[in-house]
Amino acid sequence: xxxxxxxxxxxxxxxxxxxxxxxxxxxxxxxxxxxxxxxxxxxxxxxxxxxxxxxxxxxxxxxxxxxxxxxxxxxxxxxxxxxxxxxxxxxxxxxxxxxxxxxxxxxxxxxxxxxxxxxxxxxxxxxxxxxxxxxxxxxxxxxxxxxxxxxxxxxxxxxxxxxxxxxxxxxxxxxxxxxxxxxxxxxxxxxxxxxxxxxxxxxxxxxxxxxxxxxxxxxxxxxxxxxxxxxxxxxxxxxxxxxxxxxxxxxxxxxxxxxxxxxxxxxxxxxxxxxxxxxxxxxxxxxx
Amino acid sequence: xxxxxxxxxxxxxxxxxxxxxxxxxxxxxxxxxxxxxxxxxxxxxxxxxxxxxxxxxxxxxxxxxxxxxxxxxxxxxxxxxxxxxxxxxxxxxxxxxxxxxxxxxxxxxxxxxxxxxxxxxxxxxxxxxxxxxxxxxxxxxxxxxxxxxxxxxxxxxxxxxxxxxxxxxx
Numbered sequence: 112x113x114x115x116x117x118x119x120x121x122x123x124x125x126x127x128x129x130x131x132x133x134x135x136x137x138x139x140x141x142x143x144x145x146x147x148x149x150x151x152x153x154x155x156x157x158x159x160x161x162x163x164x165x166x167x168x169x170x171x172x173x174x175x176x177x178x179x180x181x182x183x184x185x186x187x188x189x190x191x192x193x194x195x196x197x198x199x200x201x202x203x204x205x206x207x208x209x210x211x212x213x214x215x216x217x218x219x220x221x222x223x224x225x226x227x228x229x230x231x232x233x234x235x236x237x238x239x240x241x242x243x244x245x246x247x248x249x250x251x252x253x254x255x256x257x258x259x260x261x262x263x264x265x266x267x268x269x270x271x272x273x274x275x276x277x278x279x280x281x282x283x284x285x286x287x288x289x290x291x292x293x294x295x296x297x298x299x300x301x302x303x304x305x306x307x308x309x310x311x312x313x314x315x316x317x318x319x320x321x322x323x324x325x326x327x328x329x330x331x332x333x334x335x336x337x338x339x340x341x342x343x344x345x346x347x348x349x350x351x352x353x354x355x356x357x358x359x360x361x362x363x364x365x366x367x368x369x370x371x372x373x374x375x376x377x378x379x380x381x382x383x384x385x386x387x388x389x390x391x392x393x394x395x396x397x398x399x
Numbered sequence: 400x401x402x403x404x405x406x407x408x409x410x411x412x413x414x415x416x417x418x419x420x421x422x423x424x425x426x427x428x429x430x431x432x433x434x435x436x437x438x439x440x441x442x443x444x445x446x447x448x449x450x451x452x453x454x455x456x457x458x459x460x461x462x463x464x465x466x467x468x469x470x471x472x473x474x475x476x477x478x479x480x481x482x483x484x485x486x487x488x489x490x491x492x493x494x495x496x497x498x499x500x501x502x503x504x505x506x507x508x509x510x511x512x513x514x515x516x517x518x519x520x521x522x523x524x525x526x527x528x529x530x531x532x533x534x535x536x537x538x539x540x541x542x543x544x545x546x547x548x549x550x551x552x553x554x555x556x557x558x559x560x561x562x563x564x565x566x567x568x569x
Contacts, residue, residue, distance in 0.1 A: 128564050129557055133525055136510055137503035141418055141428035149414055149435055156439060158406040158446035257447060264450075290450070324539045358541075394541070397532075 248274050256284045263291060276304045285315050289330040302337045311338055320359040329398045332359045336366025344372045351379045361391045406446055409455045410439060417459055423522045424467050426511025438463040461537055464519060471515055509559055517552035520545055
């Protein structure tokens with residue numbers, strides 16, 4: 112038997128013995144009243160989630176305000192009753208003959224001008240009714256980020272979900288956005304919304320590569336991979352080269368379908384081993 | 400009102416597990432009680448952030464671990480405890496260990512004196528029976544890192560319990 116094999120057997124034996132000892136470990140029992148004290152304190156703590164009755168009160172107050180405004184705006188203006196002034200003791204007014212312009216019938220040219228005016232006004236009215244469209248995001252804009260997350264999680268309407276995620280991105284709530292990237296049923300939509308944004312929050316996503324949770328870091332890498340342009344790719348390569356969140360930068364390059372990124376990934380192999388790249392790919396496959 | 404009831408119910412259901420977990424991390428039931436109380440307050444404060452994506456137990460344990468880390472950080476700042484605050488058990492005579500103090504208690508004490516990160520990983524993996532991927536998610540580290548920490552924790556325990564283990568072998 113070689114020395115290595117002896118060591119292996121010794122290692123197995125000591126592992127088994129350690130497992131046995133660990134299984135036997137016994138910690139001091141907590142005080143008998145310890146748990147009941149905690150239960151009592153638990154009853155005294157109040158969670159800070161907004162209770163339903165507060166929401167109901169807020170809704171009722173809003174309805175009352177709206178009804179009040181409507182009532183004030185639409186009620187008939189009451190006329191103030193003023194006592195008629197005493198008739199003046201002056202001579203009756205001189206009757207003046209009322210001015211009445213002489214009206215002649217319209218000529219053909221004047222009729223044409225009037226018809227053209229009417230047509231133009233009708234066109235303007237039609238055009239203005241077409242351009243003023245209701246903003247589909249108006250009611251979503253009134254919600255806070257937590258409410259937007261709840262709407263996007265609960266709704267079956269894909270457009271509404273997209274709008275909610277878009278608003279979260281516009282408000283730079285990357286944490287919530289990455290939450291939707293991590294959820295398999297919303298991932299593609301969230302990434303598509305990010306892709307459609309005119310100014311995607313690239314620098315914030317790069318910052319999220321430093322998130323304290325590994326799956327959020329990988330989600331940020333995935334999102335960056337979806338954006339991949341040459342500028343981002345170069346930044347990612349620099350991160351690999353300077354060992355600054357190297358794994359996440361490799362993950363972003365791996366998630367990118369841009370041919371330029373593939374080229375940079377082959378360059379990245381100068382700084383990262385093939386094993387490391389494979390390991391990152393494995394992490395990506397496990398998470399997504 | 401429903402929220403409050405849900406919170407109370409979930410918290411009471413998981414209170415014993417949380418207390419047991421905290422005791423294993425700290426090695427002292429009184430400190431564990433304080434830690435669980437702190438975690439309860441934090442959980443109530445952050446109840447809004449619980450989205451149900453993970454189980455309540457995982458969420459509560461994450462809060463407990465954060466509170467545990469803050470507590471250690473505070474202690475370190477007051478320089479009461481060193482990072483590697485490990486009692487030297489190589490001096491424990493196996494006979495004394497078996498006769499005098501209970502071996503089971505010594506092992507527990509050693510586990511609770513491991514360096515914090517190794518302790519978290521070992522307690523979650525061995526006593527909470529979590530897989531390395533679950534431990535990695537809970538502690539915000541990679542699976543490789545979890546396995547490395549677990550390996551070092553076991554090596555350290557083997558070294559410290561070496562005399563007893565060799566005595567047993569004989």
